[in-house]
Amino acid sequence: MDEQMQSNRWAIQFHGQGGEYFRIWIVNLLLSVLTLGIYSAWAKVRRLKYFYGNTELAGSRFDYTAQPVKILIGRLIAFAFFALYAVGSNLHPLLGGLFGLLFLLVLPWMIVRSIRFNLRQTRYRNVPFDFHGTVWGAVKNYLLLPLLLIPSLGLALPYVQHQQFRFVVDHASFGDQRFSQLGSAVGGYYRAALAGLGVMLVVGLGFAFTVGATIFGAGVNLSELNKSNPALLIAAILPLVIGYIVMLVGFSVVAAAVRLAQANFGWRQTALGAVSFDSQASPWAYGRMMAWRLPLVVLTFGLALPWLKVAQSRMRLNGMSLHAPEGLNQFNAVVQNAGSAVGAEATDLFDVDLAI
Amino acid sequence: MLSASYLDGHTSHLFTVQLSRVDEQLLIHGEGWERQVPLAACALEPILGNLPARVNLPDGAVLECPAAQALAELLGQGQQPLAQLEARWRYSVLAVLGIVLAAVLLYWQGMPLAAHLAAKLTPVKLESMLGEATLASLPKLGITLQPSQLPPARQQALLQRWQAQTQASHFPYQLHFYDLPNVGANAFALPGGQVVVTDQLATLLSDDEIIAVLLHEMGHVERQHGLRNVYQAAGLGLIAAVVLGDAPSAVSNVAAMAALVVQLGYTRQFEREADEFAAQRLRAQGKSPAVLADALEKLVGSQPAHTEVPELLATHPATAERLRTLRQP
Numbered sequence: 001m002d003e004q005m006q007s008n009r010w011a012i013q014f015h016g017q018g019g020e021y022f023r024i025w026i027v028n029l030l031l032s033v034l035t036l037g038i039y040s041a042w043a044k045v046r047r048l049k050y051f052y053g054n055t056e057l058a059g060s061r062f063d064y065t066a067q068p069v070k071i072l073i074g075r076l077i078a079f080a081f082f083a084l085y086a087v088g089s090n091l092h093p094l095l096g097g098l099f100g101l102l103f104l105l106v107l108p109w110m111i112v113r114s115i116r117f118n119l120r121q122t123r124y125r126n127v128p129f130d131f132h133g134t135v136w137g138a139v140k141n142y143l144l145l146p147l148l149l150i151p152s153l154g155l156a157l158p159y160v161q162h163q164q165f166r167f168v169v170d171h172a173s174f175g176d177q178r179f180s181q182l183g184s185a186v187g188g189y190y191r192a193a194l195a196g197l198g199v200m201l202v203v204g205l206g207f208a209f210t211v212g213a214t215i216f217g218a219g220v221n222l223s224e225l226n227k228s229n230p231a232l233l234i235a236a237i238l239p240l241v242i243g244y245i246v247m248l249v250g251f252s253v254v255a256a257a258v259r260l261a262q263a264n265f266g267w268r269q270t271a272l273g274a275v276s277f278d279s280q281a282s283p284w285a286y287g288r289m290m291a292w293r294l295p296l297v298v299l300t301f302g303l304a305l306p307w308l309k310v311a312q313s314r315m316r317l318n319g320m321s322l323h324a325p326e327g328l329n330q331f332n333a334v335v336q337n338a339g340s341a342v343g344a345e346a347t348d349l350f351d352v353d354l355a356i
Numbered sequence: 357m358l359s360a361s362y363l364d365g366h367t368s369h370l371f372t373v374q375l376s377r378v379d380e381q382l383l384i385h386g387e388g389w390e391r392q393v394p395l396a397a398c399a400l401e402p403i404l405g406n407l408p409a410r411v412n413l414p415d416g417a418v419l420e421c422p423a424a425q426a427l428a429e430l431l432g433q434g435q436q437p438l439a440q441l442e443a444r445w446r447y448s449v450l451a452v453l454g455i456v457l458a459a460v461l462l463y464w465q466g467m468p469l470a471a472h473l474a475a476k477l478t479p480v481k482l483e484s485m486l487g488e489a490t491l492a493s494l495p496k497l498g499i500t501l502q503p504s505q506l507p508p509a510r511q512q513a514l515l516q517r518w519q520a521q522t523q524a525s526h527f528p529y530q531l532h533f534y535d536l537p538n539v540g541a542n543a544f545a546l547p548g549g550q551v552v553v554t555d556q557l558a559t560l561l562s563d564d565e566i567i568a569v570l571l572h573e574m575g576h577v578e579r580q581h582g583l584r585n586v587y588q589a590a591g592l593g594l595i596a597a598v599v600l601g602d603a604p605s606a607v608s609n610v611a612a613m614a615a616l617v618v619q620l621g622y623t624r625q626f627e628r629e630a631d632e633f634a635a636q637r638l639r640a641q642g643k644s645p646a647v648l649a650d651a652l653e654k655l656v657g658s659q660p661a662h663t664e665v666p667e668l669l670a671t672h673p674a675t676a677e678r679l680r681t682l683r684q685p
Contacts, residue, residue, distance in 0.1 A: 015406070
């Protein structure tokens, strides 16, 4: 046997380096700007190849194998649609509504297509992942279920997020084996969301306090502001602007930590055949990391973003491990007959890179 | 001999192999098996950071080799310009400078030029439809268009003078008089030739001054400022989407605020252009551009509690500067 079979447990290791990724990212950005965005499809493949390729499991790396041209075509289609929408809605309100409706109808189909495309282009040990979710499933989980948010005043959000996570995992496969959920993680989703809500309340109160202190404490009369000179105006508003940015950053940090905690709960319930997953990344450490790196990104006009991205991946992935009693050698690639392979190529045309 | 992983593409089994080269063949040594592949059929993927090298074989099998550089030399496939650009900090610094330069050029030259071109290519029919739709949507924005209280005779006189000014243009001009107490003394132009004058403006200014203001508005229409604004905003949005593709939401929020300030810069440029257009027309008709300056001054004086905001944040270029330009002999 070629693997360390004695323990049957493998930790995922992420090897990416902030500085190294910065140099790749900045070249990507330059070429994207110089080509007016056309290169961005190639940049996406290079970025994902970097992150997947630096993710090591049991002596092998993940890989992203998408063809940039297909991503470019998907982006051009999306761009054309939104250009039509922009012109249409300016010409006649009805046209805008019509496009909106059309978009809602196409959205579930696009969600399924883009999840499937991205999973099919993801390989481990040269065996691809796949996705078997149906359009109806996407309608249920991405269009109908979110309607629950209205009567529940948002309280259903963790449940909706959990169902969407399940939709992806339950219909994903690696080689000839399907992923499955051992139990429900919905309780964990709620606990994480409630803890996050508590922290957000503190941040929000902090902002409200800043506003109050600025207006009443400094004795600034807002109606007087109009007539005073610009320097005074800016001096009076500056604490508000800074307070607002701090609040935005605070909310982003908390939201990211909550998502990480929820992903932990989700992965712990996930299995792939005889393989089970564990995820123990610390939301607190993740939040602390984000709390100082995110402002740095804002202050450096985005130049610190690559370090943030690498740190995120490192913390998330290094917390993950797999328990595989039978090892990781027994997954077979699904043999596709020639006909369906051609079909897959044709339908993979539409990769709309939705941020889900 | 180079150690590598051999992944056949049928199973997730990892075969540890040794690689060597015999003439123009790559020799793959497994435990108890051997395989030869012509070098020309070995597709080495572009080197990326410190990642292991990946070689795609013709039948779909893959070789993964930690010693990327050594494998590239073994296969005789060196020279990777992209990897070389990404390997050195000095190129990163150059790239940052290049992005800043490209962004500045795009902002000052590229985007206005592209928007101008796109506006020129847009059919006049579409442009005037856009203007009509905007006019029709004003009540939804809280601007109720109340019928004008101006004496019909004065409206008629102004309309005649306006038609004389605009009849040579290929834009289908339409002049509207409305009573807009919320807006105050103002005139504005929409894409394709819809021009609105408020009663408040008409009572404040003389007919000559109104014509001067209308020529300024005509400048906006002739130079297609409304349409160019739409295109420029769309272009900025597109570039922001490309650049900030994977940025956290807090960064996007801050960037959106910055984009607003950037957008204001274009608007100021448009006001200057419209002033120039009006001044040119007035001079050609033997009148002084100072009429427009007088009108501007009255307009500014009529605004309640007026603040001089710093130039960077002002939509209209500091009025003093505009007045100076218009009154130049």
